[in-house]
Amino acid sequence: MSIAIASDHAGFELKEQIIQYFEKREIEYKDYGVYENTRVDYPDYGVKVAQKVVAGEHEKGVVICGTGIGVSITANKIKGARAALCCCDYMAEMARKHNDANILALGGRTTTIDLAIRMIDIFLKTHFEGGRHAVRVDKIHSLTGR
């Protein structure tokens, strides 16, 4: 399992903490920036992860900005990206079970590292339930012709 991760400046600190966790757990990842805490534009980072995940270079992605809203809106512009902004364990679980989300969006200014790690663990281990949920996800993709 390989994970693409990126953030803007508002998500930088949380990204660095998550990376420490990946290192500790020996979870394979690639950091697509931002590499220092300088002000940048979140679409530039949300799009990188979405493109890499959709291209199959990584199975899952994590995108972070101040609220998680900007990066999730951005990532979802890429065909095949299903980014879910989550702020509790239940949302992380349902994002996988019902929405087959392939990108977890987090708010760096709204999420503690403990909560972020819990949601990441859930997101990575939970499988899509398929069935009636697959029909619904297909309907989402039919909107963009995928």
Ligand code: RB5
């Ligand atoms: C940056 O100040 C902030 O607007 C950005 O990180 C994000 O929260 C946007 O959705």
